Amino acid sequence: MTPEEIKTKDKDIHAFLEVFDSPKPYGDGPLSGKTIAIKDNILFEGHKVSAASRILGHFTAPYDATVVKKLKDAGAIIVGRTNMDEFAMGSSTENSAFGVTKNPHDLDRVAGGSSGGSAAAVAAGMVDMALGSDTGGSIRQPAAFCGVVGLKPTYGRVSRHGLIAMASSFDQIGPIAKTVREVESLYNVIKGEDPMDSTTISDATYPARNNFLKVIGVPKSFIENEGVKKEVKENFKVAIEKFKSLGYKIKEVEVESLRHALPVYYIVMPAEVSSNLARFDGVKYGLHIDGENGIDDYFKTRGEGFGREVRRRVILGTYVLSSGYYDEYYGKALEARALITSDLRKLFQDVDLMLTPTTPGPAWKIGEKSKDPLEMYLEDIFTVHANISGCPAISLPSGSAGALPLGIELTADLGREDNLFAAGKEFMGE
Ligand code: GLN
Numbered sequence: 138m139t140p141e142e143i144k145t146k147d148k149d150i151h152a153f154l155e156v157f158d159s160p161k162p163y164g165d166g167p168l169s170g171k172t173i174a175i176k177d178n179i180l181f182e183g184h185k186v187s188a189a190s191r192i193l194g195h196f197t198a199p200y201d202a203t204v205v206k207k208l209k210d211a212g213a214i215i216v217g218r219t220n221m222d223e224f225a226m227g228s229s230t231e232n233s234a235f236g237v238t239k240n241p242h243d244l245d246r247v248a249g250g251s252s253g254g255s256a257a258a259v260a261a262g263m264v265d266m267a268l269g270s271d272t273g274g275s276i277r278q279p280a281a282f283c284g285v286v287g288l289k290p291t292y293g294r295v296s297r298h299g300l301i302a303m304a305s306s307f308d309q310i311g312p313i314a315k316t317v318r319e320v321e322s323l324y325n326v327i328k329g330e331d332p333m334d335s336t337t338i339s340d341a342t343y344p345a346r347n348n349f350l351k352v353i354g355v356p357k358s359f360i361e362n363e364g365v366k367k368e369v370k371e372n373f374k375v376a377i378e379k380f381k382s383l384g385y386k387i388k389e390v391e392v393e394s395l396r397h398a399l400p401v402y403y404i405v406m407p408a409e410v411s412s413n414l415a416r417f418d419g420v421k422y423g424l425h426i427d428g429e430n431g432i433d434d435y436f437k438t439r440g441e442g443f444g445r446e447v448r449r450r451v452i453l454g455t456y457v458l459s460s461g462y463y464d465e466y467y468g469k470a471l472e473a474r475a476l477i478t479s480d481l482r483k484l485f486q487d488v489d490l491m492l493t494p495t496t497p498g499p500a501w502k503i504g505e506k507s508k509d510p511l512e513m514y515l516e517d518i519f520t521v522h523a524n525i526s527g528c529p530a531i532s533l534p535s536g537s538a539g540a541l542p543l544g545i546e547l548t549a550d551l552g553r554e555d556n557l558f559a560a561g562k563e564f565m566g567e
Contacts, residue, residue, distance in 0.1 A: 138172070140216065143263045150239050152248070152257040155185060156217040168326055169212035174258045174267040177218040178225055179310065180299040181205050188301045189233040190223045192442030193423040202299020203334070204268060204310050204327045211326045216264055219254030223444045224414065225275055225303040227251050228516045231507050232446045239503070240282060242540055246500040249279030255313050256283040266314040266323050270300060272307045273402050274495075274520025277532035280313050281495035281544025284534045286320045286561070287313045289520075291552050292527030293338040295324075296331035304409035307402075307524035317533070317561035324554065343552020349559055353380055353547075354390035354488035364515055366498040369543060372536035373494050376545045376564075379535075380492070383563050390491070392484055394477045395522055401477065402521035403514055404457050404470035410447075411454025417442065449510065478526040485528075485550035490560055493519045495532040495544035523548050531557040533564055 138146065143156050154177050162169065175181060178188045180198035182205075187193045201209070208215060222232035230238040230253035238253040240246040241261040248257040252269025256279035259267050269276040271289035280287025288311045295310045302308060312323035330339040360373065377387055419425040419438030426437040443451070457466040484491060497518055506513045523530035530548040537543055545564075549556045561567075 138263055143216065146261060146263055149244060150241055150257050150261055151236055152219055152238050152254040152261065152263060153217045154187065154189065154220050154235055154254070157184070157215070160214050160216045162212050162214050163209035164212050166211040167322060168208065171213050171266060172216045172264045173208060173213045174217050174219045174255055174264045175205065175215060176221050176252050176255050176267070176269045178221060178270055178301040179204060179268060181215060181218070184218065186218065186301070187235070188224045189221045189235055190443065190447070191234045191424060192417050192438070194234070196423045200299065203296035203331045205299065207327050219252070219258055219267060221254055222251035223447050224301065224410075225251040225270055225272055226410070226446050226450055228274070228278055228513050229501070229506070230254060231503065232444055234444055237503055240500045242284065242542060243500065245502055246541070247282065247503055249282035249500060251275040252313065253279045256280050256285055256287065259283070259285045259313050259315060266312060266319055268310055268327070269313050270303070270308055270310050271524065272303045273406060273524050274517050276311045276313060277495050277520050277530060277544070277546060278516070280532045281534070282500040282542065284542030285313055285315055286317055286531065286533055287311065288320050288324060288531045288554070288557070289523055289529060290324060290328065290554060291338070291343070291529045293336045294328050294529070294554070296329070296334040296337050298331055298333035302413040304406040305413060306409060307406060316567055317531070317558055317565055318567055320531070321558045345555060349489055349556055351385045352388060352488045353385050353560075354388050354484055354491045356392050356395060356491065356493065357389050358391060359395050360493055362497070362518070364497050364518070365494065366538070368538040369494045369496070369498060372538070372543050373545065376535045377492070379564065385560070388488055390484060390488065392480050394473065394480045397473045398477055398522040398525055399514065399518055401470045401473045401525055402517065404466050405474060407450040407454035408458050408467050409454070411451045411458065414447070414451055446510070474525050477522060481522065481526045481528055481548075482550065485553070489549065489556050491548045493546050493548070495519060495546040499538040499541035499543055519546060527551055529554045529557055531561055533561055535564070
């Protein structure tokens, strides 16, 4: 679509915070001619970048994120910035300071989040591909809600240089597209070691292994959870049968520590959020509101610049890190994080992949869950383990609940994106 066509289409959906007027390709390469949207927490030099927050409402990116440099070199056409939950905190884009993104399959429903704008832009055919970021499911969950493919790469696979940080030990940038093939080609462009991000890894860290035996583990008791909708359970069974018919061996597995994943995430994530967001002090970046004195400036700027959910998480984070509670919450959560990681790594000695639904239900009605933050947090039950352990995971469209798409999720061992692509392509018939 041309920028004008995108703008017209986007009147209903609001996937974009900005569509650039004359987007142009920079280089020539594997993405030549492909149109790409980027989540608005990724820096693109000379363009606004807001993280969908009032505190950065008028901020212009002073440099390119490493992924943007790579997109330019690969010949991609970057057409605009997509809507998201403020600072990537949320599962519906309802926390954006600039309006909610609607699900292209049903305009009364959310597109998911926090990369809801990126997933909706792809699903509505406004762009070929998009970049999102995933801290606890923010690429995979909106991909599932919008009926497209989304990948959270292995931690360190993709540079975070130029990504506005949410929780740095979980954050990864990743691709969203309609097919596994396109997701793979975008992933191949953006991955790689980067001197600007010391947590990045090279391909040599996880050398390719030719031992894909097509064994999939299903953590049945974890999925039997009462919060998981009937349609999701039914649909999941269909997906299992499909894998069987493709020659996969399905093995029932038990990963006891997975039930701790959600509480671990909701302790460690806000701790990192509270320290990462300390830099938004009204002095160095973005919004500044004058108060009586320096401290008052700070309270006013942050009080008005940050939305409710962001303030809630900063408060939760400072609480779990405060002396007296650090050992009880943050310290314990880190121990549980190590346990979950080692349990998953052990599992991947027996199976190539773990299969779960991506979400416990389909996209909900706009406004339905905004009153109860806990209800929204529970939606992340099947996605956070991948960020906790660093493992890569992909969401594939699979079945539906009425008009609403559903997704299944495959998780692989660290560095084993190749297995996700192999199984994903077979499952999608590509
Ligand atoms: N929904 C999760 C949260 O609210 C995940 C967000 C994300 O991955 N950025 O924290």
